[in-house]
Amino acid sequence: MTMISSLAQKYHQSIIDLRRHFHTYPELSTKEFKTQERIMKELAAIGLVCRPIAKTGVIAEIKGSKPGKTVAIRADMDALELFDECGKTYQSQNPGICHACGHDGHTAMLIGTAKILTAISGQLAGNFRFLFQPSEEILPGGAQIMIEEGALAGVDAIIGAHLWEPLKVGTIGVSYDRLMAASDRFSVTVKGRGGHGSMPHQTVDSLLVGAQLAVALNTIVSRNIDPLKPAVVSLGTFKAGETFNIIPDTAFLTGTVRSFEPSIRSTVFERIEQIIKGVCETYGAAYQFEKALGLPAVVNNPECSKAIAAAGEKVLGRSNVLTINPVMGGEDFSYYQEKIPGAFFFIGVGNPEKGIIYPQHHPKYDIDEDALLYGMEILVAAAVKLAQE
Incomplete structure (x- = not known):
């Protein structure tokens, strides 16, 4: 765990920079071409072979040095039709398009997760597949196309996360059953x-x-x-x-x-x-x-959620791993869960002291970027645990 934490600290600023890049140049569902290009460039730089999927998505995989299960980690990539009013240096330069739901952070965080897992791959059991999914914001969503094109072939379990303003930074929200409607x-x-x-x-x-x-x-x-x-x-x-x-x-x-x-x-x-x-x-x-x-509803596999909670406790402490009630928002991560065991969780990004008080889909939405550090550590630790089981 110490090595994972050290690597997360090492990559944290570069992942912040990536998140700000994606926030500055957001792209709508089915049109994430430049986002796709940047993701593939970042993954290629660490030696990963990746390929396009679902038109504007990306899929890549690393193999550990020992036998184990194959675990997928998913991030969505698309932005919303909304004018950005965050007022920061990285405010959207594409008028009427805004990453007001945190997908910029999801994408950057998964790149960081891939970097960490690649760096320690010689010590790992199992395989790890990275799914950068387009078109989460529109129906029927990009998950179905990813599945149709083989994203889950040979995968034993899948995890994913959503940056979540209602939760304070430094906490995560976990459900062992129903999470989203x-x-x-x-x-x-x-x-x-x-x-x-x-x-x-x-x-x-x-x-x-x-x-x-x-x-x-x-x-x-x-x-x-x-x-x-x-x-x-x-x-x-x-x-x-x-x-x-x-x-x-x-x-x-x-x-x-x-x-x-x-x-x-x-x-x-x-x-x-x-x-x-x-x-x-x-x-x-x-x-x-x-x-x-x-x-369909997002219904978590209890064992996958336990792996996430255990990772969260190591990173944040037991008191900061919250068992939360379901929310009535929807997420196409549910399509993956219909095929294989999986769990989705929330990573807190709210911080009133920094003015991070605006909810998802608000034009002034922003995140406390410390959450990217915690998210990388938890995703890596949970994936490693699931691959070993």
Whole structure:
């Protein structure tokens, strides 16, 4: 462990510099070409043979000197459509594109992890595969393409991490079961009959119907779901009409559903359809309902999580390894977990003393870069432990 820590300290500043480079030049999902190029350059510099995968991703592997299992470590690479307002020297130079979710740090941290494991490969049992995955931010995500192109072939276990502002730097959050929710979406088009605002009796008011739906759909979780089982139904858009004195012909609503259990997922969508049908029939409107089942839930393998927790205790101390409740955000790391044992965990980056207080997807999002040091150490130690077991 001392050698891992020393190497992490040695590479820390170069990994900070890399993270700032990726933050300065972010790229959107499916367009991470320059990011891919820089990753391959960094890996080649330490003697690794790497290749493109999933169009803009990268895959590489090192072999230890002794027999053992093959462990994959995954990082995502893509940025968000958002204007960067971090106000630092490394603020995004690509207008309207921003690493406001920490993927710049994930990518840099995995490069550092590869450097450490390469340096000690002569002492290791097992093999270590590095998966730099594109397109996490869009559905269906890049993980499925990575899998289709052989990213998990021969892999026994996989681990991954997310830099997480709600947790203080110097801590990690671990779950031994559910961590992140299934992420689904839906849309409703209400088709009424438009007309003059002064003659509502001649219309079927799609705006009014949409408003009734907005209220009714928000009762599903509170009245149809066991309060001890987490679920979310949230509307994100409601669009109807163009001017003040015309009752609109059409209203359009979109929303998301988050859950962990297939039965909850099914119940929520059944109630959504029942409510839409009932409200529209009551007001004489027609409707079109579409649903898109998205990412499955991130459910951790307990043994993989134990390896992460054990590594975290050695690096940070037992009191700083937190067992956390699930969150309702989604992550396509779940697709890997459907194929092989795996665990995903959160690395704290929050630090009010440094002004690191803004959440994921906020234009002022930033990280305490000490987290990159801890993340490298924990990823290496956990991977080494899993490869030996």
